[in-house]
Amino acid sequence: MFAGTHRRIVSIWFPRLASDRVLRARPVEGPFALSQRIGSSETIYCLNGAAERTGLHRGMRMADARSFCPNLISQPARPDQEARFLRLLRRWAERYCPWVGLEGADGLVLDITGAAHLFGGEAAMLADMQARLARAGVTAQLGLAASRGAAWAVAHFGGSAETLLSLPVAALRLPTDTVVALQRLGLRKIGDLAASPRAPLARRFGQDLLTRLDQCLGHAPEPVTPEAEPPQFATRMTLPEPIGLQADVQAALERLLTPLCQKLATQEMGARRLCLTLRRVDQASQQVELRLAAPMREPARILPLFARGLEDVDAGFGIDQMRLEAVQVERLAPPQSNALQSAAPGHAPPEQLADLITRIGTRIGLENVLRFLPAESHIPERAFLLAPAAFSTPQSGFTAPRPRPLRLFAPEPLAAQGAEPPQSFRWRGMRLTLGRATGPERIAPEWWIEDENWRRGLRDYWRVETREGRRLWMFYTPQDPGWFVQGEFA
Amino acid sequence: MASSFAACLAAAVQGPVLWLRESWQGDTLNPVGFLPVLDPVRVLLAHPANQTDALAVAEEALKDGAVALVVLEITRPLDLREGRRLQLAAGTGGTIGLCLIPEGMGSNAAETRWRATPVFDPKHEDSTLMRWEIIKNKMGTFGAWNVCWNAQAHRLDLVSPAGE
Structure with a gap:
């Protein structure tokens, strides 16, 4: 030059x-x-x-x-x-x-x-x-x-x-x-x-x-x-007259979202966390935060997700400045258009599920929407992990060498003796009699993990079908004799 | 009990399943236990802090239609308004909502109510024999069936007509 x-x-x-x-x-x-x-x-x-x-x-x-x-x-x-x-x-x-x-x-x-x-x-x-x-x-x-x-x-x-x-x-x-x-x-x-x-x-x-x-x-x-300047994912707007109606705020938000999403699209990014700052005429400001379950940049999808957060805003004498910032962004490649897939009936598109998770997340917290992930352990309570659905990808690969109960709870002691399941016992205030017992399946504690619950050492698990109908998962601890119920089938 | 009824229903529908239980509850669902009936990958778990949140989330999910089945475990009875809202939401979204209720906590708004009890099967080992009774039905009659999950064929087998 x-x-x-x-x-x-x-x-x-x-x-x-x-x-x-x-x-x-x-x-x-x-x-x-x-x-x-x-x-x-x-x-x-x-x-x-x-x-x-x-x-x-x-x-x-x-x-x-x-x-x-x-x-x-x-x-x-x-x-x-x-x-x-x-x-x-x-x-x-x-x-x-x-x-x-x-x-x-x-x-x-x-x-x-x-x-x-x-x-x-x-x-x-x-x-x-x-x-x-x-x-x-x-x-x-x-x-x-x-x-x-x-x-x-x-x-x-x-x-x-x-x-x-x-x-x-x-x-x-x-x-x-x-x-x-x-x-x-x-x-x-x-x-x-x-x-x-x-x-x-x-x-x-x-x-x-x-x-x-x-x-x-x-x-x-x-x-x-x-x-090169790092891209700034933020837009703002100053209004000539203060606004207070929810519909007006939504309309203004839409006009902020469109350029922001265009900016995200040119950088091939998707927003993961958005922060809307509303400044009122009395200089007080309020923030509405939206955490998304998946990175996205479609204004039409993001706008309804803000609805719940906007409900709680106190507009006071009116809002005259708005600023929208994508606080957290993630790489998001342009979607491949696939007309066949979207036309398949019966299946909701995956974006719809992500939007639902976001909406549920705004109410109960995104970390409370979970999914199961398989884990490598033969200890029943450690054979799976619970991970927030928004921050993990689905994985299959669960294996069950033997039938496992549908529900697990903390071991509940039974008054019984001997290595064989008791003929009749009392559990949760019910008197149950043994119909059939299948087992034992011996599970040893993982010595490399110090686990308070496995202090009693080896466990011999039995599938116990009672004459009353309930099918329980019980274990006997031979090293420190005792009987416990840990789960229930069906 | 009722969890296996929910699992069998989840196996019968296509698409993801949202299972709602309050976070304070002590027992946990075991995905490995679901394996013979359905793939745990399809299950999404939500842990709301209280039943009000659980009902709100259930209504949202039922209305949305992104999930095929919403399973809601409740700990206190639903009042008329709550039950009706859930039923309307399910109608809007075309989603099945299943409420797992303790005995006697049923809602008037429900289309059907079932009692699922495990039954001891003296003949077969590792049996999953259950007795399903329909005890409320807005659209039809009552009935009772003894059923058993067939893991090979991945379907329910009707064992024998209920002896009543």
């Missing part, structure tokens, strides 16, 4: 990004450092100016640092948070120009070509950046030059674009061993390097050195890659 014009690049270096981030949230007087565990020792990851003045430096062991500076306040570093903070700063820097890219883990690069006059010239723009960053509590060093490499050099090593040739060779973004080797050869400054013949340098250090040099001097191109 801007072929034939001079490009102007600003490089911003945040020398204390990590500690500035922490100190912004919680200011500390005096020396402060962030520690990072490398191998078995804690070392300094980032530190503030006060700590640097006491003689501490990066990479120092925390134990040494504490002995140098007993009043050092420290805290573990969070590199992920730091990366997030840098992305925030990148977004902020878009106020100056649209071409903002990341420079390593602690810098930004801005292509301000043609944008500086909007801020009253380059000097005024840099002063504005410096002032705003200082007010935000972020230490920054700025470099302005005609190429990205030169801007980086100026930001890190000071000086200006005119004095570039007098900067040390380390300002070329070279690996440390190359820098050391160049210094041994007496090539200490960029100017020395630029003046020396290129062919021997390339033979000795490889093409990379010359590429870096050309990039710095502006002979080789190095574009700034702006980062």
Whole structure:
């Protein structure tokens, strides 16, 4: 872009990004450092100016640092948070120009070509950046030059674009061993390097050195890659007159849903959790949350699911702002059109079931709608799992080597003795007599799981058919004699 | 008892089954026990906190028609209005609703009421012999049958005419 014009690049270096981030949230007087565990020792990851003045430096062991500076306040570093903070700063820097890219883990690069006059010239723009960053509590060093490499050099090593040739060779973004080797050869400054013949340098250090040099001097191109904005799945609407009727809110919601769903469709995403914020004229706001049983993006399906949540909204003197956000999204591929399947009679389409689960979920909670999943265990009560239907897929694969009861309950003791099922017994206030007993089926506890209920050890299960009709599942514990009823067939 | 009646009915319909029971109840349904009768994959379980929620969910599911059968285990009798609402919802959605009731808690709105009791079968081992009596019927007459689930053929066998 801007072929034939001079490009102007600003490089911003945040020398204390990590500690500035922490100190912004919680200011500390005096020396402060962030520690990072490398191998078995804690070392300094980032530190503030006060700590640097006491003689501490990066990479120092925390134990040494504490002995140098007993009043050092420290805290573990969070590199992920730091990366997030840098992305925030990148977004902020878009106020100056649209071409903002990341420079390593602690810098930004801005292509301000043609944008500086909007801020009253380059000097005024840099002063504005410096002032705003200082007010935000972020230490920054700025470099302005005609190429990205030169801007980086100026930001890190000071000086200006005119004095570039007098900067040390380390300002070329070279690996440390190359820098050391160049210094041994007496090539200490960029100017020395630029003046020396290129062919021997390339033979000795490889093409990379010359590429870096050309990039710095502006002979080789190095574009700034702006980062794509992550998609925002939210829409909002401000109303000229406050509304209060449920039908009006529904109509407004429909107009919010349509663009949101279009946005989801272009990104091939489906909403899993939606949050509708309604702001009233008296500045109070209410939220309606909708959790969906399956990712979806059809406005016509989502709208009726909101109905129950909207019933509870207190409109007060009226609602004048609405914001709809898809808080949680999931990948959802475009559906394959299958005319044959949808035409099959007798089966409700699976979306209808998902909608029903969502509606039931809004009343009793989505985690209370469950389905059975098979589990690998011969312990009867652990042979299956109950998982929320909205967050699991159906699985078959249940196996029953022998008949199992339809209902299981906590073992209920019986007054009986001996290893054979009792001829008559009393259970739940009923006197029952034995008709036929099938068994025993021995089930041993799983020794690798500590289970309170299996403290009595082995169980010999019997299928007991009583003359009264009830079919019970009873067990006898030979290691600690006792009889229990655990389930009922039929 | 009644759970096997519900399971046999679920096997006879096509599509998913919603089984509603309040969350405080101590015993659990065992999907492995369902295996000879129906595939537990078809069963969706909902655990409402109280019977009011259970009735509301049942009405919603009956009206919607996405599930083929709604089984509702109740712990207190339905009043006239609740029973009628469920019956209207079932009519709208074309869904079968089955209420598993303790003895004597039937609703006036029900189309039919059945009593299902297991019966001891002296002849066959591993028998699933049951006696099904229809004790209320708005559209027809009463009757009683002795039935037995045939796991191989996957259907109900009528064992012998009830001796009455």
